[in-house]
Amino acid sequence: MTDGANERLAAAVQARRDMLVALSHRIHANPEPGFEEQDASAAIAEILRAGGFAVEHPAGSTPTAIRARITGGGGPGRTIAILAEYDALRGLGHGCGHNIIATAGVGAALALAALAPNMPGQLIFLGTPAEEDLAGKQVMLDDGLFAGVDAAMMIHPSNMTHAEIVLLASIDVEVVYTGAGAHAASDPWSGRNALDALLLLFQSVGLWRQQLKPDARVHGIVTDGGQAVNIIPARAAGHFRLRSTSQADHEAMQVRFRAMAEAAGAAARSETQLRFFARATAMRHNRVLGARFGAHLADASVAQGPVSERLGSSDIGNVSLAVPTIHPMLAITDDPVPLHSVAFRDLAATERADAVALIGATCLAQTAWDVLTDPALLEAARAEFEAATS
Ligand SMILES: [Zn+2]
Numbered sequence: 001m002t003d004g005a006n007e008r009l010a011a012a013v014q015a016r017r018d019m020l021v022a023l024s025h026r027i028h029a030n031p032e033p034g035f036e037e038q039d040a041s042a043a044i045a046e047i048l049r050a051g052g053f054a055v056e057h058p059a060g061s062t063p064t065a066i067r068a069r070i071t072g073g074g075g076p077g078r079t080i081a082i083l084a085e086y087d088a089l090r091g092l093g094h095g096c097g098h099n100i101i102a103t104a105g106v107g108a109a110l111a112l113a114a115l116a117p118n119m120p121g122q123l124i125f126l127g128t129p130a131e132e133d134l135a136g137k138q139v140m141l142d143d144g145l146f147a148g149v150d151a152a153m154m155i156h157p158s159n160m161t162h163a164e165i166v167l168l169a170s171i172d173v174e175v176v177y178t179g180a181g182a183h184a185a186s187d188p189w190s191g192r193n194a195l196d197a198l199l200l201l202f203q204s205v206g207l208w209r210q211q212l213k214p215d216a217r218v219h220g221i222v223t224d225g226g227q228a229v230n231i232i233p234a235r236a237a238g239h240f241r242l243r244s245t246s247q248a249d250h251e252a253m254q255v256r257f258r259a260m261a262e263a264a265g266a267a268a269r270s271e272t273q274l275r276f277f278a279r280a281t282a283m284r285h286n287r288v289l290g291a292r293f294g295a296h297l298a299d300a301s302v303a304q305g306p307v308s309e310r311l312g313s314s315d316i317g318n319v320s321l322a323v324p325t326i327h328p329m330l331a332i333t334d335d336p337v338p339l340h341s342v343a344f345r346d347l348a349a350t351e352r353a354d355a356v357a358l359i360g361a362t363c364l365a366q367t368a369w370d371v372l373t374d375p376a377l378l379e380a381a382r383a384e385f386e387a388a389t390s
């Protein structure tokens, strides 16, 4: 860009450094799980209101979702969405570093707002709750909160830096078996042991793994294994997650899992109830937008490594099927510290993490500015998106 916007956006982020770092540390110190992010969302909404945004909070059907808009004074144009997560992991806190995502998103939004008098089009900040467990972005898509958005972007902290991300399609399954209780010693034969069904399902899943492709993942926990050792369990329940890089394989896995669950129920003469929820799709990374973000990263002297082969899942995949989307990963450590760990949680409030949040804010703002001011860039991103759709 020759209009000096890159420098002005970087300066606008730096000028807000103290406030942004305070926001990051406030969210980190007060971890709130999905759909319970009252303090984080209130703090963000207040900052954006003060920054001149028209803020909806709650937004749509979700109390902790935010939609904040600012229309540029540079004439009509496109609409760019900056996304921010702020949910924590239950029992672990910010082991995924979503305080950094929130800070980068807010910083990018405020920097763009500082240039709003010359900005064509519209900027939308979307605060997206419950990424970890409940696919909050799908709820927001269903609520129409992405209406009119031409491209979406956010950053995520990691142990490696790469603009592109590969995600596993993911879905959760709640399995409940209902049998009949009985005294475990005096008349166990009159009971129907629901826990037997659940144990059989774990056996089936274990055997199934040999036939699964290397990228497939199935993992589960027992959420109800009975109430007393001397009572045949009348109820047993489990929570599983199924994942695959291939959307087609993922659909087939769900059919097979259902068949195994029902067979286990039949074997133990227990009724089977299945509830599939929190569906996240594989990621359709937009290379055009990813390359532009990468160029801004390089300007900030941040080098990219290879795309991580340690795959997870995110509801950003659902967004990526709706509009051209990027979700760059930015390293907050040089060590292979796994996400969702105590060590990663502790890294998420260090000076390095604070600096990465500001770099993320700057590169998001610069990339968004390019999309708003360079119609050819969005046209190329759109063409790539449509080619992938057809
Ligand atoms: Zn996570």
Ligand SMILES: [Zn+2]
Pocket: 096, 097, 098, 131, 156
């Ligand atoms: Zn995360």
